[in-house]
Amino acid sequence: MDLNLKGKNAIVLGGTRGIGRAIADTLAGEGTNVAICARNAEQVAAVVTELAALGVKAIGASVDVTDGAALKAWIADAGTQFGGIDMLISNAGAMAQGNDVASWEQNFQLDVLAAVNAFDAAQPFLAKAGQANGDAAFVIISSVSAAQADRADSYGPMKAALIHMAKGLARQYAKQRIRVNVVSPGMVFFEGGVWHMVKTNAPDFFEQANARNPTGRCATPQEIANAAVFLASPASSYTTGSNLIVDGAVSSRVNF
Structure with a gap:
């Protein structure tokens, strides 16, 4: 299937590792120009070089997405450099687990707020692309944790807020x-990720968690990226x- 992505322009928040990196790689492989941001400047530079080697225009910057003004400025600059934005993917996440105030604030x-600010900055570009080409897109990476709760925790409710926001934006725009x-992933395994650390530090729990999934395994970042792209x-x-x-059917919820 031709996804009709060649020559289009995409912004990816959190594009240097895990799901975000897989999304950036997949977009570039489809001929899409890609702008990425993350906190680590060296990682950003390395990924930009590798993306550019795929024959697309690739740019990136070290951006703290919790700094709304800096994030908006970077997206506006990237859109100007590209001459437009067709796709915005919000993948950055705190992954804070806990019900304490600090965890709630981190996740929020x-x-x-990073997704809110990113869309606010990209919306004029997306609207122009929508008018010119009939299609523009904003994709948010949430989590299956939005729909399940075993204990009071800030992570799931914040991910649920993203889903609610997305529905409103979809209708409004x-x-x-x-x-x-x-896209709401289940367990995703990659080196340096949360489930890699679980496997390293609590192998028995890791095996138990995989056993609860009908597929018997975690997802790869590429499997989530395929859905997002x-x-x-x-x-x-x-x-x-x-x-x-995209959770391997670990959740039992029926989605209507």
């Missing part, structure tokens, strides 16, 4: 041809306001 600042969708592409031009759960 990094997961929710449909006439501008801006589609807004969510499809939703961002014109190939899914009539899909908006959706929450695509």
Whole structure:
């Protein structure tokens, strides 16, 4: 299937590792120009070099996405350099686990407000792309934890807030041809990630967690990236306001 992504421009928040890196690689492999940001300047520079080697225009910067003004300025600059923005992918997340005030604040600042500020900055570019090409997209990476709770925790509610926000944005900006969708992964394993640390420090719990999944394993970042890139592409031009759960059927919830 041709996703019709060649020559388009994408912004990826948190694009140097894990899911974000897989999304950036996949977009570049489809011929999309990619701008990434993350905190580590050296990692950003290395990834930009590797993306550019795929034959696309790649730019990046060290940006703290909790700094709303800095994030907005970077997105506006990237859009200007590219001459437009067709896709925005919000992947940055705090991954703070806990019910303490600090965890709530971390997840709110990094997961929710970063997405709010990023869309605010990208929306004029996305609207222009929607008008010119009939399609533009905002994709948010949430979590299956949004739909399940074993204890009081800040992580799930903040991820749920993103899904609710996405539905509202999808309806509000449909006439501008801006589609807004969510991908909600389950367990995702990559080196340096949360489940890699769990496997290293608590191997028995890691095995138990995998055993609860009907597939018996974690997802790869690429499997999540495939879903996100499809939703961002014109190939899914009539899909908006959706929450695509990619969790190997570990959740038992029926989504209507």
